[in-house]
Structures are given as structure tokens and as C-alpha cells.
Amino acid sequence: MQLEAGWLTGVKRVPSPHCDARPDAELPSLLVIHNISLPPGEFGGPYIDQLFTATLDPQAHPYFQDISHLRVSAHCLIRRDGGIVQYVPFDKRAWHAGVSQFAGREWCNDFSIGIELEGTDTLPFT
Numbered sequence: 611m612q613l614e615a616g617w618l619t620g621v622k623r624v625p626s627p628h629c630d631a632r633p634d635a636e637l638p639s640l641l642v643i644h645n646i647s648l649p650p651g652e653f654g655g656p657y658i659d660q661l662f663t664a665t666l667d668p669q670a671h672p673y674f675q676d677i678s679h680l681r682v683s684a685h686c687l688i689r690r691d692g693g694i695v696q697y698v699p700f701d702k703r704a705w706h707a708g709v710s711q712f713a714g715r716e717w718c719n720d721f722s723i724g725i726e727l728e729g730t731d732t733l734p735f736t
Contacts, residue, residue, distance in 0.1 A: 616699025618686070626662045626697040628683035628705045633720050638700065640722035642707055644684065645729040649673045653690050653728055662687075662697045681705060684724040690736045698724075 612619045648657035649671045660666040661677065668678035684706045687695045698704040706724030710717065729735045 613700065616701035618694065618696050621686075621694040621696050623696050624659050624663060626683035626704070627664060628662065628681045629698040629702045632701070632703045636721050638721060638723045640712055640718060642710075642718060642722045642724050644706065644724065644726050645731065646687070646726045647728060647730050651730055651733065658687055658726070658728070659695065684726040686724075687726040687728060689728045 617623060646658055647653055648655065648661060648666075650673060657666060657670070657674070661680065662683045664681065666674055666678045668675045683697045683704045685696065685698045685700055685704045687697070689695065700723055703719050704724045705719060706726075707718040707722060710719070712718050712722075715721065727735060
């Protein structure tokens with residue numbers, strides 16, 4: 611894989627507005643891996659892209675009424691079929707870790723890359 615201006619080449623790009631500059635040109639030193647499925651336990655739909663781009667319709671599913679207001683993103687999503695979607699360039703701060711700390715440092719978004727795996731805590735990954 612190669613990068614161009616913080617973006618992976620050859621993968622789907624869905625730019626998210628939920629990002630900003632890293633403080634003082636901080637370089638990433640932590641990889642944070644989350645899992646996500648929308649609605650919970652369902653895979654392959656457009657809803658993760660919509661959540662990360664502030665276009666999720668709260669009426670599309672009852673669960674979305676509680677999350678459609680969130681301003682979150684990740685750098686990348688790895689779908690269950692292995693496809694990659696990138697939302698935020700790696701040189702920017704994605705809003706994925708919230709209030710967080712690692713190894714005594716707070717605000718992990720400042721110094722991390724956020725990767726989402728399409729999945730759940732309870733179902734096996736493909």
C-alpha cells in the first residue's frame with residue numbers, strides 16, 4: 611500500500627468532516643482498533659459511511675435515533691469482505707477514541723490512527 615497526501619492509494623475514499631489537525635504536527639504512535647456494525651449485528655450496508663459523514667437518517671432504523679447526532683469518524687474501515695474505506699487522511703486527527711488515555715497520555719485521537727473492523731464483540735470476524 612502507498613500513501614498520497616495521507617490517503618491510501620487504490621481504496622475507496624469517503625471524506626469525513628469529523629476530523630481536524632493534529633496538535634503541533636503530532637505523528638501517530640498508536641493504532642486503535644475498534645469494531646462497528648450498523649445497525650448492530652448487520653453488515654454491508656451504507657450506514658457506517660453515513661454515520662462518519664453526518665448523513666445518517668435517524669428514521670432509517672430505531673437504533674439510529676440515538677447515534678445520528680454523533681460526530682465521529684475513523685481513519686479507515688475494513689469491511690468483512692476485506693475492502694477498505696478511508697474517511698480521514700492519516701496526517702489528520704480522526705474523532706474515534708473520545709475521552710481516552712494510553713500509557714499515561716490523554717486524548718488518544720491526538721496521536722493515534724483509528725481503524726474500524728466491520729464486526730461486533732459477539733460474532734466471529736471473517
